[in-house]
Every structure is written in C-alpha cells, then in structure tokens.
Amino acid sequence: MAELRGANIPPPHAAFDAIMEDGAVIRVRRHGIAGAPRLVLSHGNALAIDGYFSFWGRLLDRYDVIVSSLPFMNFEPEAVRRILDLYSERLTEGGVITSWDYWFREIRTYIQSASERRRMRAVLRVTREFLARHEWSRRVVLWNVPPACVYQVRHRRHEGPSLAGGPLAGPHGPTG
Secondary structure, three states: OEEEOOEEEOOOOEEEEEEOOOOOEEEEEEOOOOOOOOOOOOOOOHHHHHHHHHHHHOOOOOEEEEEEOOOHHHOOHHHHHHHHHHHHHHEEEEEEEEEEEEOOHHHHHHHOOHHHHHHHHHHHHHHHHHHHOOEEEEEEEOOOOOOEEEEEEEOOOOOOOOOOOOOOOOOOOOOO
16 A cells, blocks of 8 residues: 555556656546546646646546636636537536636726737636526635635536537536
8 A cells, every 4th residue: 555644545446547648647546436426636737728638538428527726717718618618528417517716807807908808808708608508606705815706507418519619519617
C-alpha cells in the first residue's frame, strides 16, 4: 500500500495512462468498488482546458453530475461554446451541472476596454442561450467575498444544432 501523509491507500483495481495531445502522460487509477457509483475529480489550469478533453473522455462516456468552476468570463466566446457543448454531450439526460460565478460579473462589461466589453457580452450571450434551453436555478451566496451565484442546471437533450453550430446536443452554462 502507498503512504500519503499517514493515510493508507489500497492498490488500484485498474490503471491506465492518458496521453495528452502534447504527449504528456497522466497515470489514472481506479479505486473503489466495481459497479458502484463513481466520482471523477479533475483539477487544473483553466487556460489549458483543451488539454483536459482527451483525459476526461477516457474516464466515462456519460456523467450524472458535473461540478464546474471554470471562469467563463475570462474565456473567448467560442471556447465557452466548445466547453458547454462538451459538457452537454457527456451529461446524461436529467443530469445536473453545478457551477458558480461572481454575482456582479456584468459590472466588468462597463469598466473594460471596448474590445473586452464586446468579448464579455458575447460570453454572457452564449451562457444565457444555454440556460434558455434547460431547467435551471440560481442561488446568491452573499457571505462569499465577493458575493457569488451558484447555478444548478438540469440537462435536457436539445433537438437541433449545438451552440457552436455542430451536431452535438444543447449545452449548459454557469452564468445567466
């Protein structure tokens, strides 16, 4: 057994190497009871999100829950569309996406340069279009500094093109 700060970790039931697009190798290990519900945790740099797609795809075809803290307001609108399409493609019918964003994110669209305002408003449009396709709720957490909004989106398959115009089912999003 491996030691981790005094905790005993049993040997994995299965392991494989996920090869990233840049050739990096990530060793993935499966622990737990075969056939039981699974939890996949992934942490990384949001600026390198494209590199994680090949990694996530090797874990499961479909997910019942996705928890995301990606800072969509910092991404280009097309990147947000791609991510939302990926989430939508991988989420089961009726699955839930939980995400968060800062409460006053729209204020940023008034205090940035003109090009940055256009980009941010386009991101808000993408995420609002997504929310319009799904059942969702928002809870404001005032005690967070700065205040945050937690979104829960129940996935419904969307008949028609994805937000990016491709063949995928409708996406999700953490803003609205």
